Amino acid sequence: MKPADGMPRKVIPITPAAADDPQAEVVSLYEAQKKIYPRAISGVFARWRWLMVVVTQLVFYGLPWLQWGERQMVLFDLGARRFYLFGLVLYPQDFIYLTGLLIISALSLFLFTAVAGRLWCGFACPQTVYTEMFMWIEHRVEGDRSARLRLDKGRWTFEKLWKKSLKQLLWIGISAWTGFTFVGYFVPIRALGVELMALQGSWQLFWVAFYGVATYGNAGFLREQVCKYMCPYARFQSAMFDNDTLIVTYDEARGERRGPRSKAVAPRTQGLGDCIDCTLCVQVCPVGIDIRNGLQYECIGCGLCVDACNTVMDKMHYPRGLIRFSTQHGVTHRWNQSQMLRRVLRPRVLVYGAVLAALCIGMVMSLVARTPLKVDVVRDRAALSRIVAGGRLENVYRLQIMNATERLQRYRIGAHGLDGLEVASGPGVAIGPAESRWVAVRLQVPYGVVPPGSHPVFFDIRAEGAATQVVEKSVFLVPR
Amino acid sequence: MSDFTHNFWSLYVAGITLAGILACGLLLWITSRKKVQATADNTTGHVWDEDLTEMNNPMPRWWMWLFVLTMVFGFGYLAAYPGLGTFAGKLGWSTRAEYDAEVAQANAELQPLYARFDAMKPEDMAGDAQAMAIGERLFLNNCAQCHGSDARGSKSFPNLADNDWLHGGSPDRIRQTIHDGRIGVMPPMAAAVGSPEDVRNLSHYVLSLSGSPHDSLRASLGKSKFTACAACHGMDGKGNQALGAPNLTDDVWLHGWGEAAITAMINNGKTNQMPAQAGKLTDSQIGVLTAYVWSLSNRAGAAR
Numbered sequence: 197m198k199p200a201d202g203m204p205r206k207v208i209p210i211t212p213a214a215a216d217d218p219q220a221e222v223v224s225l226y227e228a229q230k231k232i233y234p235r236a237i238s239g240v241f242a243r244w245r246w247l248m249v250v251v252t253q254l255v256f257y258g259l260p261w262l263q264w265g266e267r268q269m270v271l272f273d274l275g276a277r278r279f280y281l282f283g284l285v286l287y288p289q290d291f292i293y294l295t296g297l298l299i300i301s302a303l304s305l306f307l308f309t310a311v312a313g314r315l316w317c318g319f320a321c322p323q324t325v326y327t328e329m330f331m332w333i334e335h336r337v338e339g340d341r342s343a344r345l346r347l348d349k350g351r352w353t354f355e356k357l358w359k360k361s362l363k364q365l366l367w368i369g370i371s372a373w374t375g376f377t378f379v380g381y382f383v384p385i386r387a388l389g390v391e392l393m394a395l396q397g398s399w400q401l402f403w404v405a406f407y408g409v410a411t412y413g414n415a416g417f418l419r420e421q422v423c424k425y426m427c428p429y430a431r432f433q434s435a436m437f438d439n440d441t442l443i444v445t446y447d448e449a450r451g452e453r454r455g456p457r458s459k460a461v462a463p464r465t466q467g468l469g470d471c472i473d474c475t476l477c478v479q480v481c482p483v484g485i486d487i488r489n490g491l492q493y494e495c496i497g498c499g500l501c502v503d504a505c506n507t508v509m510d511k512m513h514y515p516r517g518l519i520r521f522s523t524q525h526g527v528t529h530r531w532n533q534s535q536m537l538r539r540v541l542r543p544r545v546l547v548y549g550a551v552l553a554a555l556c557i558g559m560v561m562s563l564v565a566r567t568p569l570k571v572d573v574v575r576d577r578a579a580l581s582r583i584v585a586g587g588r589l590e591n592v593y594r595l596q597i598m599n600a601t602e603r604l605q606r607y608r609i610g611a612h613g614l615d616g617l618e619v620a621s622g623p624g625v626a627i628g629p630a631e632s633r634w635v636a637v638r639l640q641v642p643y644g645v646v647p648p649g650s651h652p653v654f655f656d657i658r659a660e661g662a663a664t665q666v667v668e669k670s671v672f673l674v675p676r
Numbered sequence: 677m678s679d680f681t682h683n684f685w686s687l688y689v690a691g692i693t694l695a696g697i698l699a700c701g702l703l704l705w706i707t708s709r710k711k712v713q714a715t716a717d718n719t720t721g722h723v724w725d726e727d728l729t730e731m732n733n734p735m736p737r738w739w740m741w742l743f744v745l746t747m748v749f750g751f752g753y754l755a756a757y758p759g760l761g762t763f764a765g766k767l768g769w770s771t772r773a774e775y776d777a778e779v780a781q782a783n784a785e786l787q788p789l790y791a792r793f794d795a796m797k798p799e800d801m802a803g804d805a806q807a808m809a810i811g812e813r814l815f816l817n818n819c820a821q822c823h824g825s826d827a828r829g830s831k832s833f834p835n836l837a838d839n840d841w842l843h844g845g846s847p848d849r850i851r852q853t854i855h856d857g858r859i860g861v862m863p864p865m866a867a868a869v870g871s872p873e874d875v876r877n878l879s880h881y882v883l884s885l886s887g888s889p890h891d892s893l894r895a896s897l898g899k900s901k902f903t904a905c906a907a908c909h910g911m912d913g914k915g916n917q918a919l920g921a922p923n924l925t926d927d928v929w930l931h932g933w934g935e936a937a938i939t940a941m942i943n944n945g946k947t948n949q950m951p952a953q954a955g956k957l958t959d960s961q962i963g964v965l966t967a968y969v970w971s972l973s974n975r976a977g978a979a980r
Contacts, residue, residue, distance in 0.1 A: 222711045227734040425736055578822055579830035594816070594825045621826065633809075634816050636825035 229421060231348075232484040234331065235341040235476070239503025248319045249328055257373075260380035265602070272382050278630050284563070285600045285630050289570055296559045303555065307548040309433045311540060312442040312521075317430060318498035323422050326374075326415035327482065330367055337363045341479060367416050368408075375408030420483040424494055434493065439524040440539040444497055446477075446488045446519050447527060454488070459512075470514050477501035477519055487519060568600040569607070571657050573670040576636070581673045588640040590620065591672050595635045595655065599627040606660040609637055613653035614672060616642045624660070639672060648676040686761030693760055697750050704743055783958055790960035793967075798847035801967035802974065811968025814961055818953065819969075827972050832931055832948060839973040840928045844917040851966040855959075857952030860920045864945035868904040878902065879938040885913040886927040890935075 262269040264282060271280040279286040286293065308315045317324060338344045338359050347356055379400055380388055391397045392404065414422055423430045437443070451471035457463050463470070471488070478486045480501060483494045487501045505519040526536045576592035584590045599605050606626045611617050620638040627633055639653065653672045658665045712732070715721050719729040757765040764770070793807055801807040816825060822833045829835040834842060842860060843853050869875050877898030882905075883890035902913070908921035915923035922930065931941060931948075953962060 222713055223732070223734070224737075225707050225710050225712065225734055226737040226740050228737050421736060421738070425739065576820070576825045578820065578824035578833065579828075582828075582830060584828075590828075592824050592826050592828070594820075634813070634825075636816070636820075636827075638826050638828075 230484065232420060232482065233341045233344050233348075233479075234482045234484075234500075235479040235504075236335050237476075237480045237500055237504050237507070239500075239506060241499030241503050245319055245324075245328060245498060245500075249325050252320060252322075252325055253329075257377050260377060260385040267602075268384050268386075270381065271384065274382055276630075284566075285568070285602060287570060287598055287600060287632070289598070293559070293563070296555065300552065300555050300559065303548060303552040305429065305433070306436055307545065307552055309436040310438070310441060310545050310548060312497075313437065313444075314430075314433055314495070314497035317423065317433070317496040323414060323419075323427070324482075324496065324498070326411055327419050329370065330415040331482070333366045333370075334363055337366070367412055371408040371412035371415075372404070374411045375404040375406070378407040379403045420494070420496075423483065423496055430496075431493070436544075438542075438544070440536070440542060442521050442523055442536075443491055444487055444495060444499060444502060444519065445522045445524075445527050446490070447517070447522075448488075448490075451488065451518050470509070470512075470518050472508065472512065474508055476504040476508055480504045491524075567664055567666060569605075569657065569659060569664045569666050570596075570598040570600065571655065571666045571668045572596040572598075573655055573668045575670060581675050583643065584640070587643040588620075589643055589646070589674055590638055590640045593637045593639065593655075593670060595637050595657070595668075596632060597625065597627055597635055597657065598632040599630060601659075601662075602629045604628055605662070608658050608660060609635075610656040610658070611639050611653055612656060614641055614646055614651055616645050617653060617672070641672070641674075646672075646674050648674045650674075683762065686763075688761075690761035690763065693754065697747055700743065701747055704740060708740060787960075790958070790964070793964050794960055796967075798851075798963070798967035798970050799974075801964065802971035807964055808968060808971065811964045811971075814957070814965050815968055818957065819965070827969070829930075834930055835928070836969050837972040838928065840923065840926055841917060842915075842922055842930075843920050845970070845973065847966055847970050849917070850969050851962060853950060854957075854962050854965055854969070855952065855954045858920060858950040860946075860948045860950075862941060862946045864943060865904055866943045869901050869942060874898070874901050875939055875942050876935065878905075878942060879935045882913070882924055882938050883935065885925045888927060888933070 259270050260268060264280070267280060269280070269282060273279065277288050279290070305316055334344065338347055347359065350356060376388070376392070377385070379385075382403075383391075383397070383400055388397075388400060392401060395401070418426075447470075449469075451469045453467060453469055454471035454473040455468050456472060457466060457468050475486075477488070478484075478501075480503070481487070482498060482500065483496055485492050485494045487495065499521060502519050502521065506516045509516050509518055523531075523536050523539070525531060525539065529535075572595070574594045574596070576594060579592055582590050595609065597607060599607075604626060606624055608624050609619055609621075610623075611619050618640050620640045621636065625633070625635050637655075650671045650673055653670055655668045655670060656665070657668070712720060715732075718732050720732045722730045724730075754760050754763075755765065756767045757769055759765065789810075793801055793804075793810075796804070796807070801811075815823075815827065819827070823829050823836055824833070827836040828838070839845065841849070843849055843858055866872075866875055869878055877894045878901040879898070880890040880892075880894035881896075881898035881902055884892065884895040902911075905913075908919050909915050909924055910921075913924040915921045922928075929937070931937060931946060953965075957965065
């Protein structure tokens with residue numbers, strides 16, 4: 197763009213780094229990953245995290261084993277393009293439900309994040325859940341933070357060898373089972389085990405291995421790196437934050453000046469705040485940050501530092517909550533819980549909530565009212581219109597009839613919309629369970645009754661012995 | 677046309693591809709050696725617009741190794757698969773070979789299914805629901821484009837459901853038609869028939885054969901001219917299935933009805949082709965299709 201006359205062109209100066217800055221340090225453009233050794237901690241939020249691990253994994257590992265009648269209760273049969281969900285048989289044409297589910301998931305994320313920050317990240321995300329499971333194994337086998345640090349620094353001894361081997365073995369076992377379970381959603385899981393034992397089904401094997409390796413790598417090694425560098429949700433959730441969103445906060449006014457103290461003297465007289473600078477909050481953090489530096493993009497809001505700090509506060513006989521879930525407003529205005537709670541129902545929360553509720557209701561209603569029959573009508577491509585014996589005009593159509601029930605179903609094909617319109621081909625067709633078939637259908641009208649041109653007609657397909665009925669529009673062509 | 681005779685474009689594309697990968701490598705190498713000054717406040721020290729500073733949040737080093745890995749993968753891929761100009765790759769992979777392999781595999785998987793039908797006579801298959809369902813699908817995918825979804829054809833495309841056959845309606849003849857295709861030739865006959873008036877008279881005679889509305893005076897005048905047609909259509913006009921010559925007495929009009937259509941046919945002739953399906957479909961599939969087509973006129977309505 198050419199600058200307007202008389203306007204001086206704006207020059208953006210680039211200031212070189214000050215060479216005489218004593219703090220300046222020469223660093224590479226790339227950062228080496230620093231391994232994090234989180235310390236185990238117990239407390240309210242740690243227990244919530246475990247509860248979420250149990251709930252999500254019971255569902256994930258358990259669901260494929262449940263049966264619904266003769267078949268697997270939840271099965272996404274990609275090969276046959278049929279998706280079994282409890283009593284439902286979904287076709288690829290039902291893709292709108294997947295869209296709905298994804299929109300509902302996204303809106304739930306928006307709503308939860310606006311109200312309570314990164315709840316999903318801290319408690320329910322598979323990355324968090326599997327990392328937690330893998331860390332638990334690490335903790336049981338190699339010991340807590342200090343023991344692990346010592347083990348990793350130390351030479352390779354027999355103890356180190358067996359501990360590392362056992363950990364890897366357990367990790368690989370869980371990963372393999374996770375991959376197996378994942379594939380079990382797409383191939384009948386009861387047959388899958390036998391198949392894999394016999395080394396059949398190379399694609400199944402590939403996906404078991406792929407998902408297994410991804411689990412192993414993500415939960416065993418990449419861990420917080422996924423949240424920091426790879427996950428888009430981690431980054432765009434900050435757009436849903438405002439000053440009334442629950443976040444993990446460090447009460448700076450109360451905590452500073454931090455430092456060790458003797459229990460004999462009141463800290464205030466020494467000019468000290470409540471923070472004893474024990475760094476436990478840093479040691480338990482699974483993403484390796486110091487929450488006392490304020491809200492950071494790495495923080496997944498898991499609340500483990502809250503648990504750690506509260507145990508220390510209890511020991512020191514200080515009130516809990518130096519580090520706590522609070523809001524930006526709550527901390528700056530020193531609000532109590534009910535004051536913060538009053539700010540929950542703000543416009544963005546109400547809008548997210550209303551849209552989410554409407555979508556959920558719409559989705560449930562459309563699933564309940566869903567007709568287990570789909571029909572596509574395509575006019576035959578070979579002949580537009582023809583005159584047949586008896587002086588009748590005939591049009592040919594192809595009807596794709598999709599039976600979304602799990603039993604053989606007979607359908608009667610009718611048509612209306614023109615005077616004297618008749619179905620000249622057979623009146624009924626039988627379609628197998630969850631089968632889809634193209635059926636050629638001929639419609640006839642007496643010659644001369646209908647003027648030349650294109651006329652709307654309606655196919656009326658009814659299931660025999662059921663209330664299922666679908667009406668599909670098409671056109672009947674009469675030549676000039 | 678030089679791209680067919682000279683490999684310049686191949687070298688050009690291969691050169692750009694390799695240079696692109698090497699340039700990525702060069703960029704990685706330069707950035708991995710570059711050092712910047714970090715400050716205590718974790719900014720790069722660069723300031724724009726008075727107070728806009730740049731945070732120093734470096735990429736993780738493993739991310740750089742991922743880039744290196746993709747380069748290594750890229751070279752491996754280009755060596756194994758076609759990607760460098762016209763170089764076909766060490767594995768000799770091609771889409772065509774993969775397609776052929778997939779078709780062969782699919783046919784092998786279907787073999788047990790078709791083995792049952794191979795042992796059956798077409799007449800028996802016509803009563804077999806599974807064979808007819810497969811036959812219907814084969815027909816809709818391979819035949820309906822011309823003969824229509826209901827097999828009743830349209831102008832120039834024969835009706836397969838009316839028991840009127842150009843080349844014979846026995847299962848063997850149908851199978852032969854599908855397998856090898858057919859070419860029906862009606863030569864231009866105007867010179868042999870005579871004057872345009874003779875041709876018109878002959879047209880009315882042909883109309884009279886099937887009892888269609890015609891001018892009986894012209895028809896009686898045209899009757900003698902029919903000798904030119906009798907070689908193929910027979911003296912009685914009932915056609916000859918060995919030659920594919922249509923029956924003219926049955927009121928089935930494949931290429932159009934009326935004096936104008938018949939006159940045009942006598943004057944200009946017509947070559948009509950049914951393409952051979954042998955290369956597209958397996959013998960077993962043709963067998964099932966034969967039974968399906970045969971059933972259309974022999975078990976009318978029963979197969980549905």
